[in-house]
Amino acid sequence: MLQDYVEVIKQGDSNGNGMLIRIKLPSGHEILGLPTENAYGGGWDLGPTWNYVVLDEKPFLVDTGKFGLGGRLLDMMKYAGISGKDLDFVMVSHGHEDHDGSLFKIAESTGAKVKGLDIYDRLIRFYPERAAYDSTKRFPASCWRCFMPESFSTKNCFEYQQTRSRLKIETIENECNLSKSALSYHVPGHSPDSLAIFVGGEAVLVGDTVLPDITPWPSQESFFDQVREILKPRYCSAESVYGLRAYIRSLAKLKEIGKSLGDLIVLPAHRLFYNSRWNELNLLTRIDELVEHHIQRCGAILKILEKGARTVREIAVEYFDEPLLKGFGILMAENEVISHCELLSACGDVVSIEHYKFAATGNMNFESAIQSLEPNW
Ligand SMILES: [Zn+2]
Ligand SMILES: [Zn+2]
Numbered sequence: 001m002l003q004d005y006v007e008v009i010k011q012g013d014s015n016g017n018g019m020l021i022r023i024k025l026p027s028g029h030e031i032l033g034l035p036t037e038n039a040y041g042g043g044w045d046l047g048p049t050w051n052y053v054v055l056d057e058k059p060f061l062v063d064t065g066k067f068g069l070g071g072r073l074l075d076m077m078k079y080a081g082i083s084g085k086d087l088d089f090v091m092v093s094h095g096h097e098d099h100d101g102s103l104f105k106i107a108e109s110t111g112a113k114v115k116g117l118d119i120y121d122r123l124i125r126f127y128p129e130r131a132a133y134d135s136t137k138r139f140p141a142s143c144w145r146c147f148m149p150e151s152f153s154t155k156n157c158f159e160y161q162q163t164r165s166r167l168k169i170e171t172i173e174n175e176c177n178l179s180k181s182a183l184s185y186h187v188p189g190h191s192p193d194s195l196a197i198f199v200g201g202e203a204v205l206v207g208d209t210v211l212p213d214i215t216p217w218p219s220q221e222s223f224f225d226q227v228r229e230i231l232k233p234r235y236c237s238a239e240s241v242y243g244l245r246a247y248i249r250s251l252a253k254l255k256e257i258g259k260s261l262g263d264l265i266v267l268p269a270h271r272l273f274y275n276s277r278w279n280e281l282n283l284l285t286r287i288d289e290l291v292e293h294h295i296q297r298c299g300a301i302l303k304i305l306e307k308g309a310r311t312v313r314e315i316a317v318e319y320f321d322e323p324l325l326k327g328f329g330i331l332m333a334e335n336e337v338i339s340h341c342e343l344l345s346a347c348g349d350v351v352s353i354e355h356y357k358f359a360a361t362g363n364m365n366f367e368s369a370i371q372s373l374e375p376n377w
Contacts, residue, residue, distance in 0.1 A: 001280065002278050002279075003278055005023050005024055005025065006022070006023055007024065008021050009021060009079070012035065014275060015273070018035075020032070020080055021033040025199070025202040025265065029054075029199060029202065029203075031052050031054050031267065032052065032080050033050055033051075033052055034051045034076045035047075035048035035049065035050045036049050036051060036065030036066065036069045036076075037065075046214065047271045047274045048270070049065050050267065050268065050270060050271075051064060051073060051269075053082055054179070054182055055082075056179040057180050058086070058179065059086055059088065060089045060091065060112075060179065060182075061077075062197060062205050063207075064100060064102040064103045064105075064106050065101060067101035067102060068101070069102050070102030070106045071109075073102060073106065084109060084112070085110055087112040089112050090110070090112045091114065091115040091195070093196075093205065093206075093208065093269050094195065095120050095123060095124060096208065099269060107167060114168065115170050116170075116171065116172065117172060117195065118171045119188075119192055119193045119234070121171050122230050122231060123192065123193060123230070123231075124141075124161075124167065126139070126140050126141075126165055127141055131144060135150055136226070138158075139157075140161050141230050144227065145225075147332075148331065172184065174186035178197065181200040182197055184196065184198075185197075185253065187253060188241040188246045188250055189241075189249070189250045190216045190218060190247060192219065192223075192242050192246075194208070194209050203264060204254075204258070204265070204266055205269075206254070206266060206269070207269045208270065209247075209254070210281065210283065210286055210287065211269070211270055211271060212272075212274070212279035212281055213271055214271065215290055215293045217335060218244040218336075218339040219243055219247075220338050221239055221244075221339075222342065224238035224242045225238070239346070240376065243342055244294060244340060245342075248370055249373050249376040250375075250376060251287045252374060252375040258283040259284065266286070268281065294343075295367050297340055298343060298366040298367075301340050302360055304319060305350060305359060306360050309357060309358065311357045312334050312337045313356075315337045315358070319337070343366065344366055349363045349366050
């Protein structure tokens with residue numbers, strides 16, 4: 001049981017905000033869990049970001065919470081007996097603001113090195129001469145295809161992106177020994193720079209790639225178009241790092257590693273504790289559920305398209321319940337539909353007949369296509 005390994009250092013609220021825990025692995029390795037608030041407002045709540053300090057020979061921090069919470073996170077570490085100055089290095093599970101928002105602040109105030117994949121190092125920079133549109137010149141490459149409106153990004157992300165772009169990154173390989181007992185793997189899909197970190201063959205930090213309750217949204221393969229030149233020559237195809245196919249390949253990769261290791265304590269970046277309960281995950285079972293979810297969703301979209309060609313928005317409105325479509329919900333729903341239509345189109349089940357409009361071909365290849373996606377080593 002997860003609880004058997006968890007010592008609560010400080011109680012928080014029913015969703016884990018303000019909580020502080022120590023996870024004691026059977027081998028004696030310890031990991032601190034430090035959830036920081038992650039409220040965007042509106043009805044949708046992912047729960048706090050679970051940042052973790054792995055107490056290896058030298059401690060290192062994975063994830064840094066939202067922009068502006070670096071000081072809070074350092075205070076939490078202090079409360080648990082770790083000074084920021086003790087950190088060997090800091091890294092993030094992926095480049096979303098709820099995870100790398102305070103990376104710059106933490107690196108600056110502790111002097112710790114920052115480790116990250118080459119793809120992260122490239123995407124956080126600004127390339128005004130390469131940006132395709134005036135509106136994108138003001139944003140780093142990671143955000144050129146953000147589906148949120150520009151007004152939202154300017155208000156919420158600008159300062160964060162400016163400071164983030166000044167980070168010095170020590171780049172790591174796609175498979176990398178981080179310390180004596182920790183090993184990281186590139187698991188792109190939710191974002192192109194997602195990582196999973198295995199600790200001592202006993203625990204795995206899965207970031208947003210595997211979550212309890214929630215099915216993480218996949219990125220779109222089309223995000224690759226604008227950053228192609230920036231990612232060359234290392235990442236040459238969209239589906240190697242972006243979109244639903246990359247995501248499912250990464251799940252297959254995690255499953256293969258998980259199978260070789262036996263029982264693992266799964267530490268997700270959201271909802272380890274939520275609604276007054278611990279979410280204990282079995283890595284292999286949860287991965288099967290996530291893959292099944294995407295098979296079902298592809299099937300449902302195909303069913304809608306069997307009635308006739310539809311735009312992405314029409315599919316989203318027909319498929320998702322109304323409350324989910326409120327505010328920015330419609331944009332997230334459209335992203336979800338596009339990711340699935342990209343996969344359906346890659347396996348010949350749908351065709352794009354005009355921009356963001358798809359038609360069914362009569363084929364039903366998606367299920368076997370998904371099942372046969374191999375790990376992306
Ligand atoms: Zn994320
Ligand atoms: Zn997140």
